[in-house]
Amino acid sequence: MKLLIADDVDLNLKLLRAQLEGLGHEVVQAADGVEALAILERERVDGVVSDILMPRMDGYRFCMELRQRPDIGHLPFVLYTSTYNSPGDRKLAESVGADAFIAKPAPTDRIISALLAAAESRLTGSPVVSAISEPAPIMKQYNEVLVRKLEEKGLELARTHEGLVQINRVYAVLSEINSLIVRVDDCGELFQQACRILIGTGHFSKAWIGLAEEGIAPVRILAWAGAPDAFFEDLQQRLSTHVPGSPGLLAKTLRSGQPSIANDIANDPAVREKAKLLDSGSLSFALFPLLIGGKTVGILSIHSSRVGFFDDEETRLLLGLANDISFALDHLLKADRISYLTSHDPLTTMPNRVLAAELLTQHLADRDDKLVCVAMVDLVRFRRINETLGRHAGDDLLQQVAERLRVVDPLAARFDADQFVLQLVGRRSPVELARDFERIAHSCFDRPFAIGHDEVRMGCRIGASVSPDDGDDAETLFRNAESALRRARTAVEAFVFYAPDMNASANEALAIESKLRRAIERQEFVLHYQPKVRFSDRRICGVEALIRWQDPDGGLVPPMRFIPVLEETGLIGAVGRWALMKALQDLASWTSSGAEAIRVAVNVSPLQLNQANFTAQVAELVTGESADALELEITESVIMQEVDRKITMLREIRALGVSIAVDDFGTGYSSLAYIAKLPITSLKIDRAFVAGMTASPEGYVLVSSIIALAHALKLKVVAEGVETEEQANLLKLLSCDEAQGYLFSRPVPAAQIQELLLSAAPLPR
DSSP states (O other): OEEEEEOSOHHHHHHHHHHHHHTTOEEEEESSHHHHHHHHHHOOOSEEEEOSSOSSSOHHHHHHHHHTOTTTTTSOEEEEESSOOSHHHHHHHHHHTOSEEEESSOOHHHHHHHHHHHHHHHHTTOOOOOTTSSHHHHHHHHHHHHHHHHHHHHHHHHHHHHHHHHHHHHHHHHHHHHHHHHHOOOHHHHHHHHHHHHHHTTOOSEEEEEEEETTEEEEEEEEEESSOHHHHHHHHHHHHTOOTTOOSHHHHHHHHOSOEEESOGGGOTTOSSHHHHHHTTOSEEEEEEEEETTEEEEEEEEEESSTTOOOHHHHHHHHHHHHHHHHHHHHHHHHHHHHTSOOBOTTTOOBOHHHHHHHHHHHHHTOTTOEEEEEEEEETTHHHHHHHHOHHHHHHHHHHHHHHHHHHOTTOEEEETTEEEEEEEEEOSHHHHHHHHHHHHHHHHSSOEEETTEEEOOOEEEEEEEETTTOSSHHHHHHHHHHHHHHHTTSSSSEEESSHHHHHHHHHHHHHHHHHHHHHHHTOEEEEEEEEEETTTOOEEEEEEEEEEEETTTEEEOHHHHHHHHHHHTTHHHHHHHHHHHHHHHHHHHHHTTOOOOEEEEEOOHHHHTSTTHHHHHHHHOOTHHHHTEEEEEEHHHHTTTHHHHHHHHHHHHHTTOEEEEEEETSSOOOHHHHHHSOOSEEEEOHHHHHHTTTOHHHHHHHHHHHHHHHHTTOEEEEOOOOSHHHHHHHHHTTOOEEOSTTTOOOEEHHHHHHHHHHTOOSOO
16 A cells, blocks of 8 residues: 655654555655645555644644545545544544544554555445535534643643752752762751752752651751741640650651651641641641661651642652761761771771771672672781881881772771771672782882881782672671681682682683783784675675684683673773774785675774774774775664764764764664764664564564664664574565675684685575
8 A cells, every 4th residue: 555644753754654664555754734735636645644733734634624625535544643532532533534543552553454444435335524514513623622732731831841840949959968968077067958958949848857766756856947946946845745656647757767748738637736837838748767777867857838749759859868868967977976986096097897897887788789898918927027127117017008008998997917908899890809909919019118227028918708799797708808818828829719719710810811911912813704795696795803812722712701801901992903903904905816895894892982092093094995995883882871972983983984883783772863863874683683583573573663764764784693594584575785694604714705705606605
């Protein structure tokens, strides 16, 4: 069928068009009813699908105009909308002559079925519903619908605007209070300033903050704003006479540790002293608990002069605010408590074991699934310093060691005579920790220590425990780190983990890192290439360069084993530049041998894209025709990080003549709006989608939609991971441009690519 789609939303047009064309239908499109009627005057179609809400001429008017024209009045006509869906809307659609009224979203086959049913009814002699038989009632009905929709839209916009204004005020409150938390070191100032911000920036009617002992009454109000002092003095008096266990929202919040909301004070039976609250201007209020260690230690109360103010979004944001205040309160209370304790080592002024345990407990609570490592550092042969140079010299040495360790960890602690403790937080793996240990040893102990007129060199041993595997509380981690340190004193390695498997993995990774550094110096990396073929003739039109490591000891190493290490160590920049240069050299060699000119694609690491001079590196390597022959493949998820900066960089690279492909498309959740802005030349469909094509109809439709979208944006489409003829045939049927995968060829050395190019034979052979 040849169909006309009328819709003013470009994305809706493209998606519906792609779906219909994927089913074999021919589609023409218009942005509104005026353009659609103009198209129908010069083109014949088999049916019309129209949105309702459109500029210049909407769907109702379009249908009325069409039905009044004898040459096109018989056409099947479907109204397809997400905005107009009331019984009155459907009745009006029937009155103006629409054959069907379908609400978005709906399966494409439902639209086609409605059009076919309408066409069939014409063939059987059923009359076309005419919109001109009773124009006056229809126009009245039409005008009523439009007026109602305008009124609804106006109310919706007003509510949305009001809600956005208040949400923005709450965000501003959050920002100001978080800034306050960083500055203040006194609980009273924190509470008073927080209440003032809630009134001044948040435009709440009043606010107060109070503390309670062990989550029970009485609550002591410490700060307030928004009402005369007499109001809060009276409130404090009533709170002081509150009986534990009695009903009421405050008691409920203290007991449960959950917020309590009264969105209509006048009609809420749980609210006490309604008259005083209403007289003071409060029509709704919320009570948020201040929690420390899971216990309710205080209350944040916020009042509004509007009924129903505290909806889910407001409550969520304000609960986050209460949590921020709780965190600051916890920090300040701990700071006050610590100041009264003997919590530091008198010689080095470092935290002692008590304070270190507190700090570690806080780290464990805030780690967010990251590793927390306790590293016990022991000085090698420290006892000899005391014996030969005296105790004063030993103390001097310990103070110098402490200063160097503070640079590594500002919260480094001293536990024993020559035993120090570091807390390393946020590392991702034992390998990263092992690298940290190496840096600590070099930065702290490579330089000699000055003791009087002498220079003394010291070494260290490190025993480490890692949470969560080695324990989830401070004392367990300390004990296991001490156990690891005892083993380190008799081990060959200077750094020992408590868990043996961590030692093995860290040592293996460090060994790989060391070998990779040598591999760069000895040029042990090689490139293999996987052909890309055109669907039109199954001949090679390009290749993708894939790096391999030719390890003299272990043979050819696949990239998954060494690329992550290159990225973690920052070596990927040098290796990536070599890969670009080598790929262009191989391409020049193939061309000089008489092979047909093709394009070579090279994958780009996220770390390469983050280099400020990456564009300059590419410009140095490409000249003249070699720029046209180079394609950079960048994963979708990488592009969507700092997308505006990436767009600028990629435009500079495109200006050189280099092509840019989005690799693994469909896995990065990119915005269609950004894809349209990106200066890219092709999309590569991820192999998972290609494999899913033959597994389910949904997989087929997904690939079909990606191809239709890419072609609508004038982009080339390459399918990855094609392994069967069935997949290849379906992709060709969907007009996919190119493909690569084991069906055509595995990645092979450069010499074999040259043979394939010179033979010019279709693949597979």
